[in-house]
Amino acid sequence: MIETVYDPVDGLVKLGLASLLMVVLILLSRVRNLGIARELGVAVVRAVVQLMIVVLLIAAVFxxxxxxxxxxxxxxxxxIAAATSAKRVSEVKDPLRITLPSIAAGTFVILVVMILLGVMPLQAEFLIPVGSMVTGAAMVTCSLSLDRFMREMATNRLRVETALSLGATWSEAVEPYTRQGIRASLIPSIDRLKTLGIVVLPGAMAGMIIGGxxxxxAAExxxxIFFMIVGAELISAFVATLLAQQSVSLY
Amino acid sequence: MIDPAPSAAALEVARLAKSFDGEAILRDVSFSLGRGELLVLRGESGTGKSVLLKCITRLIEPDAGMVCIFGTDAATLDAVEVRRRVLLVGQVPTLYEGTVRQNLEYPFSFKSNQHLPLPDGPSLLSMVGLSADLLDRPAAPLSVGQQQRLCIARALGLDPGILLFDEPTAALDPAAKVVVEETILRLNRESGRSILMVTHDVEQVRRMGARTLVLARGMVKETEGDAG
Structure with a gap:
């Protein structure tokens, strides 16, 4: 059991010991010629440095x-989330115009509602970690919904054109594919909710239990957090597909 | 609907032009389609036949020129309204999930068509030579020829003033091709619909026996005479 009172020396020793595991893995991958030793090494160093910088920053803000x-x-x-997601939809001109408002809408609407309801206190200790989880989830959903929507549009180009020829407005013609995009992007979350606690103990809860x-x-x-995440995901996917349908055209 | 110009042609296309990325696809296209006329527009692949039909229906906005539908400038109408008056049937039969009936009724789910009465399935199918027994069967297993005729029936359900056919037999085998050609001829003959059909097939032009225009290098170049 990890102590609830933080001892910096003890913490560094334990991190050092855990890092040995990564060193062994890197050596093993080099011995077996897996071709990932260098990438794995860089990833480990990046993870440590990034997290330390963020922790120092967060500590200062706290x-x-x-x-x-x-x-x-x-x-x-x-x-950063919007730029990452934008790379997934390179076929759209200026994809940041879609990803940034989508992710921000998902994140901030949910945070504000939860604060107003009094579920989440207006404190840095809550806003930053919960905000980061919600942002990460909104980013993934934004990417998934846009990716699926664009693929559906490519596959169903003739159907969209035919619907337009039969008197549909643009939004009526593309609506089935918008819906597909939203639905597909939420599948991982819905599955996670269905199996919550049965298949895996979710990260935040596991962390809180370890923390004593x-x-x-912790479950509450x-x-x-899960409900906030699903809410942010839904808003993000909805806004992303709505903006995407206004940005794409058939010709 | 009150016809604003009873003496006007069904469709009047004047000096239509469209370019993509600086390449002129349509340069100066002018022609007219009379009321109740069947007009065939022939052109090799890549001459802009489909682009022309899409410009007429405003699926693509032309760069210049004018399209008049029964005397009304199409630019003054909402694009959805243009497509309700001039209905384009595409080259590849495009159906949606569900039965033949659901496909016939599909356009009536759109706001612009909701004021129209639901189509009479059996009579629409009979107009294109399909059996009413098909109505409640899934549309997907139909042969390609049957699917194309179903697409024509679906278009007829909206009772458009003008029908445009974009190479309607390009995806069909020879036997189905003849059936669809006969369906189009019958529609023109019996219901007096104004029809513009584009094709690259010289033999088909002969079989249709209608006034024919040729589209080449972005212009309607010649009239091959009335065949009537």
């Missing part, structure tokens, strides 16, 4: 409790 810094961090997350929190409380928080 200390200051300045909501402007919290907003800046969340805004930065939106930008009452499991019931996990459910709240």
């Amino acid at each position: 200390q200051s409790q300045n909501l402007l810094f919290v907003l800046l961090i969340l805004a930065g997350m939106q930008g 929190v009452n499991p019931v409380w 928080y996990q459910l709240i």
Whole structure:
């Protein structure tokens, strides 16, 4: 069991020991000539450095409790998430115009609603970690919904054209494919919800239990986070497909 | 609908032009389709036949020129309204999931068609030579020829003033080709519909026996005479 009182020396020793496992894996992959040793090594170093920088930044923000810094961090997350998602929809001109509002809408609408309902306190300790989880989920859904929508549009080009010829408006003609995009992007979340706690203990809950929190409380928080994630995902997918349908054309 | 210009041609195309990425596909296309006329427009592949039909129905907006539908400038109408008056039947039979009946009724799910009465399935099918027994069967297993005739029946259900056929037999075998050609001829003869059909097939032009125009290098070049 991990102590709830943080001892920096003990923490570094344990991290060092866990890192040995990665060193062994890198050596093994080199011995077996898997061709991933270098990439794995760089990934491990990047993970450690990135996380340490973020932790120092977050610690400073926690200390200051300045909501402007919290907003800046969340805004930065939106930008990076939007740029990542935009790479998935290169066939759309200026994809950031779709991904940024979609991810931001998903994240901020849900955060604001939860704050207004009093479910989540207006504190950096909650806003940053929960905001990052929600942003990450909105990003994945945005990418999945756009990818599926674009593929459906390519496959059903003739159907869209025929519907238009038969008197459909553009939104009526593409609506089945918008729906497919939204539905497909939510499948992972719905499956995760169905198997919640049975197949795997979700990350936040597992972390809280390891950290010594009452499991019931951990479960409550996990459910709240999951509902927020699904809400953000739905909004993100909805906005993404809506904006995408206005950005694509048949010819 | 009140006909705004009872003496006007069904379709009047004047100086229509369209380019894609600087390449002129249609340069100066002018022709007219009389009321109740069957007009065939022949052209080799890639001469812009499909683009022309899409410009007429405003699936593609032309760069220049004018299209008049029964005397009304199409540019003054909403694009959806243009497509309700001039209905394009494509080259590849395009159906949706479900039965033959559901496919016939599909266009009536759109707002622009909701004021129209639902079509009489058996009579639509009979107009294109299909049996009413097919109505409640899935549309997907029909032969390609039957599918194309179903597409024509679906278009007829909307009672458009003008029908445009974009190489309607290109995807069909010779026997099905003849059946679809006969269906189009019958529609023109019996219901007096104004029909513009495009094709690349010289033999088909002969079989249709209608006034024929040729589209080449982005222009309607010649009239091969009335065959009537």
